[in-house]
Amino acid sequence: MEIPFISKFIKAMDKPVENTLTSNYTYLFGPTTSGKLVNEFTAMQTSAVYSCVRILAEALASLPLHIYRYKEAGKERVYTHTLYHILHDEPNSEMSSFVFRETLMSHLLIWGNAYAQIIRDGAGRVVSLYPLLPNKVEVGRNSSGEIYYVYTPNAEENPHLKSYASYNLRRHEVLHIPGLGFDGLVGYSPIAMAKNAVGMTIATEEYGASFFANGANPGGVLEHPGVLKDPKKVRDSWNEVYRGSTNAHKIAVLEEGMKYQQIGIPPEEAQFLETRKFQINEIARLYRIPPHMVGDLEKSSFSNIEQQSLEFVKYTLDPWVIRWEQALQRSLLLPREKREYFIKFNVDGLLRGDYQSRMNGYSVGIQNGFLSPNDIRHLEDMNPIPEGEGGDFYIVNGNMTKLKDAGVFANKVRSE
Known part of the structure; x- marks a missing residue:
């Protein structure tokens, strides 16, 4: 092709x-x-x-x-x-x-x-x-x-x-x-x-x-008081019995006055x-x-x-x-x-962080008017609130007002 x-x-x-x-x-x-x-x-x-x-x-x-x-x-x-x-x-x-x-x-x-x-x-x-x-x-x-x-x-x-x-x-x-x-x-x-x-x-x-x-042991030396005719045979027989993790902690039997000296x-x-x-x-x-x-x-x-x-x-x-x-x-x-x-x-x-942090953040967003309930539901992968039920409303906390408008309500009451 x-x-x-x-x-x-x-x-x-x-x-x-x-x-x-x-x-x-x-x-x-x-x-x-x-x-x-x-x-x-x-x-x-x-x-x-x-x-x-x-x-x-x-x-x-x-x-x-x-x-x-x-x-x-x-x-x-x-x-x-x-x-x-x-x-x-x-x-x-x-x-x-x-x-x-x-x-x-x-x-x-x-x-x-x-x-x-x-x-x-x-x-x-x-x-x-x-x-x-x-x-x-x-x-x-x-x-x-x-x-x-x-x-x-x-x-x-x-x-x-x-x-x-x-x-x-x-x-x-x-x-x-x-x-x-x-x-x-x-x-x-x-x-x-x-x-x-x-x-x-x-x-x-x-x-x-x-x-x-x-x-699970470092290397060592087998010491023999005499002269060994075949040291390779002694070494191989030692490794065959004691070498490997499956043979760890086995009790060693030393013959003919041999001693084991750990090195490493x-x-x-x-x-x-x-x-x-x-x-x-x-x-x-x-x-x-x-x-x-x-x-x-x-x-x-x-x-x-x-x-x-x-x-x-x-x-x-x-x-x-x-x-x-x-x-x-x-x-x-x-x-x-x-x-x-x-x-x-x-x-x-x-x-998004943990659940509590997200909810606190969403609460701030709704109270300050830059998030609607449907915006939050979209972020949380939830279906939107049906149209006409207030899911798309942007609201602000009524306790807050502009600095220049502070006291306007009180002055209006006095004039009446």
């Missing part, structure tokens, strides 16, 4: 000329000072990285995503636009909107870039969106200054692309959401930028695993647990995740968890939301639509 708009481009321009491919940053991964290999897959095997990526990917994927039209007095949601169903329900026939956004967000958090192929109809309108793996995409600029993308799949990951063939995709055929970068064109991988911190996390996890694999530093003295905890906070700092969201409740309490959660939305999630919104508007809306429509996530539900 040919891709709309792509076949003509490939025939006219088999290979871009005078290009500079700038998106392949895999060389930034690799060995670290801890001696551990760090890449996108080994990083995700650590609980801290996996937890942070999952928190952000699921948070963004769960937000309502709508298309709005500008009005003279505000905005209105547009359900009839072709993009509404694609973004809100099904970007393609194989994925829900949640899975699609969760996948692209995980790409963005691991590789620093998220790509999706845009399938359009003859009028240029978006028909469907398919994710593209970032490590198989290269971004370039041809001699005329036009940005293009080269994608080389190696599996049946996209029904519109054949395997083991490079595809040149033009700018209007790719949804590209870049992360933090240095050239404004592509983003850098957070994992690659902080690979030493991730490598140390991997090293501490492996040390803990090997510690328990050795019976116990994990408590090496502050192993503190190191692991610090590395978890280090990864949480990398993704700007509050520690309590990755299971560290040491400095959390009932009085500050809510505030930390609100700060997570404002300072962590909101920048990602804006990055997504602007990329969607730039790539998916037609040029003639950009002045009339805009795409927006709804994060209001995450910022």
